[in-house]
Amino acid sequence: MDYSFFTSISLYALPVLFLLILGTGLSRKVKVYDAFVEGAAEGLKATVRILPPLVGLLTAVGVFRASGALDFIIQLLLPAASLLGIPAEAMPLALMRPVSGSASLALVSDIVRMYGPDSYIGRVVSTMMGSTETIFYTLAVYYGAVGIKNIRYTLAAALFADGVSVIASAWICALVFGR
Amino acid sequence: MLNYIWAGMLLVGFAVGILSGRLNEVTQAAFTSAGNAVQLCIGLLGIMCLWSGLMKVMEKSGLVRLIARFASPLMGLLFPKLNGSKKAQGAIVMNLAANFMGLGNAATPLGIKAMEELQKVNAGSDTASDPMCMFLVLNTSAIQLIPATVIAIRMDAGSAAPAEIMACVWFASACAMLAGITAVKLLSGHGRRHALLRGGS
Numbered sequence: 001m002d003y004s005f006f007t008s009i010s011l012y013a014l015p016v017l018f019l020l021i022l023g024t025g026l027s028r029k030v031k032v033y034d035a036f037v038e039g040a041a042e043g044l045k046a047t048v049r050i051l052p053p054l055v056g057l058l059t060a061v062g063v064f065r066a067s068g069a070l071d072f073i074i075q076l077l078l079p080a081a082s083l084l085g086i087p088a089e090a091m092p093l094a095l096m097r098p099v100s101g102s103a104s105l106a107l108v109s110d111i112v113r114m115y116g117p118d119s120y121i122g123r124v125v126s127t128m129m130g131s132t133e134t135i136f137y138t139l140a141v142y143y144g145a146v147g148i149k150n151i152r153y154t155l156a157a158a159l160f161a162d163g164v165s166v167i168a169s170a171w172i173c174a175l176v177f178g179r
Numbered sequence: 180m181l182n183y184i185w186a187g188m189l190l191v192g193f194a195v196g197i198l199s200g201r202l203n204e205v206t207q208a209a210f211t212s213a214g215n216a217v218q219l220c221i222g223l224l225g226i227m228c229l230w231s232g233l234m235k236v237m238e239k240s241g242l243v244r245l246i247a248r249f250a251s252p253l254m255g256l257l258f259p260k261l262n263g264s265k266k267a268q269g270a271i272v273m274n275l276a277a278n279f280m281g282l283g284n285a286a287t288p289l290g291i292k293a294m295e296e297l298q299k300v301n302a303g304s305d306t307a308s309d310p311m312c313m314f315l316v317l318n319t320s321a322i323q324l325i326p327a328t329v330i331a332i333r334m335d336a337g338s339a340a341p342a343e344i345m346a347c348v349w350f351a352s353a354c355a356m357l358a359g360i361t362a363v364k365l366l367s368g369h370g371r372r373h374a375l376l377r378g379g380s
Contacts, residue, residue, distance in 0.1 A: 014325075014342060017233075017324075017325070018233070021233055021236055021237050021240065021242065022236065024237075024240045024241075024242055025236045025237075025239065025240040028240050028241060030236060030239045030240045031239075032236050035232070035235045035236045035238075035239045036232035036233065036235060036236055037232065038232075038235050039231040039232035039233065039234055039235025039236065039238075040228035040229065040231055040232035040235075041228075042231050042235070043227040043228040043229070043230065043231025043232065044224065044227070044228050044231075046227060046231070047220055047223050047224050047227045047228075050220065051216070051217065051220045054216040054219065054220060055213050055216040055217065056185065057185065057216075058212040058213065058215055058216040058219075059189075059209050059212045059213045059216070060188040060189045060192070061188065061212065062208040062209060062211060062212025062215075063188070063189055063192035063193060063196070063205055063208050063209050063212070064188040064189070064191065064192040065192075065208070066192070066196065066201065066204045066205050066207070066208035067191070067192040067193070067194075067195040067196040067199065067201055067204075067205050068195060068196075068199055068201065069191050069192055069195045096184075099184065100184065103184070103185075105328065105332075106216070108329070108332055109215075109219050109332045109335070109336070110212075110215075112332055112333060112336045113215070113336050116336070117332075117333040117336040117337065117338035117341070118338050118339055118340070122333070122336075122338075123343075123344055123347070126326075126329045126332070126333055126344045126348075127344050127347045127348050127351055128351070129328075129329045129332075130323060130326030130328075130329040130344065130345075130348035130351075130352075131322075131326075131348045131349075131351035131352040131355060132320075132355070133318070133319040133320065133321070134319075135319045138315065138318055138319050139315060139319075141287065141290075141291070142290055142291065142294050142314075142315055142318070143294075143307065143311075143315075145291045145294050145295070146291075146294045146295055146297075146298040147298075147305060148298075148305055148306065148307045148311065149305040149306070150305060150306040150307060151307050151312075152306065152307050152312060152366075153312060153362075153363075153366040153367075154311075154312045154315050154316065156362070156366070157312065157316045157359055157362035157363050157366060158315065158316050158319045158320070158359065160358055160359065160362045161316060161319065161320040161355040161356065161358045161359030161362065162319070162320070162355065164354050164355050164357075164358035164359075165320065165351045165352060165354060165355030165358075168350065168351040168354035168355065169347065169351040172347045172350045172351060173344070173347055176346070176347055177343075
C-alpha cells in the first residue's frame with residue numbers, strides 16, 4: 001500500500017485552507033484583515049501567557065533529564081512500551097500528556113530538539129502531542145462549571161481513548177515514514 | 180497535582196545529580212532550559228498569531244456555524260437521549276467545531292454553555308449524565324484540523340517539513356475518538372443505576 005497519500009494531503013491542506021477561508025470571508029463581506037489582526041492579537045496574548053509556566057517546566061524537565069533520572073525511568077518502561085510498539089523515548093510524554101498541557105509542550109519541544117523533528121521519535125511525539133488532550137484540566141473545567149461531583153466512567157473512557165491515540169501515533173508514523 | 184509533579188522532578192533531579200556527581204551538568208541544564216523556554220516562545224509567536232488570525236476570519240465568516248449545521252445528523256447518533264434539547268445539541272456541535280479548528284478561546288466558553296444545557300436536562304443532579312460523559316470524552320479526543328502548536332515546535336526545531344505529521348495526527352485522533360465513543364457506549368448506563376438504587380442523584 002502506498003502511504004504517500006498521507007503526506008500529500010498534509011502538503012495541500014494548508015494552501016487550500018488559506019484559499020478557502022479567505023475566499024469565504026471575502027464573499028461574505030467579512031473585514032478579513034480586521035478579523036485577522038484581532039485574532040492575531042489573541043494569539044499573541046496566548047503565547048505570552050504560556051511563557052512563565054514553560055520556563056518553570058522546561059527547567060524541571062531539563063534538570064530531571066540531565067541528572068540521569070529520566071533515563072532510569074525510560075529503562076524501567078522499556079519492556080512494556082516495546083510490547084505495544086511505542087518507542088521508549090516517547091513514554092515520558094505519554095505519561096505527562098493527560099496531566100499537564102504545558103508540561104507536555106515542554107517535553108515535546110525538548111524531545112524534538114534532542115532527536116530531531118524529522119526523526120521517527122520526533123514524528124511520533126509530534127503526532128502524540130497533536131492527537132491527545134489535557135484530560136484532567138478539561139474534566140476539571142467542564143464538570144466544575146456545573147457542579148458535577150460524581151463523574152462516573154468519564155475519566156476511564158477518556159484515558160482509554162488517550163492510550164489508543166498513543167499507540168496509534170507510534171504505529172501510523174512507523175507505517176507512513178518508517179522507523 | 181502539577182505542584183507535586185513539578186517539585187518532584189526538580190527535587191529528584193537535583194538529588195540524583197548530587198548523588199551521581201553530575202552537579203555541573205544539572206546546574207547547566209537548569210539555566211539552558213530556562214533560556215530554551217524563552218526562545219521557544221519567541222519561535223512560537225509568529226505562527227501562533229498567524230493561525231489565530233486566520234481562525235478568527237473563519238469564525239466571522241460563519242464557517243463555524245456552517246460546520247455545526249453539517250454535523251447535526253451525527254449528533255442524533257452520539258447523543259440519543261438529547262432529542263428534547265436542541266440548545267444543548269447546538270452548543271455541543273459549536274464546541275466540537277471550535278475544537279476542530281483549534282479555537283481554544285472560543286471552545287471553552289461554548290463547552291461550558293453545552294454543559295449548562297446538559298445540566299438542565301440532568302435535573303440539577305451532581306452525578307454526570309451519559310450525554311455529559313460522551314461530550315467530555317469527545318472533547319478530550321477531538322480531532323484538530325491544524326495542530327498549530329506542534330507544527331510551530333517542529334518548525335522552530337528546524338524540521339524540513341513541519342506540517343508532514345498532520346495526516347498522522349488526524350488518523351491517531353480518529354482512532355482515539357472511536358475508542359472513546361465505544362468506551363462510553365459500553366459503559367453508559369453502568370453506575371447510574373447503582374446511584375439510583377442507593378437513592379443518590
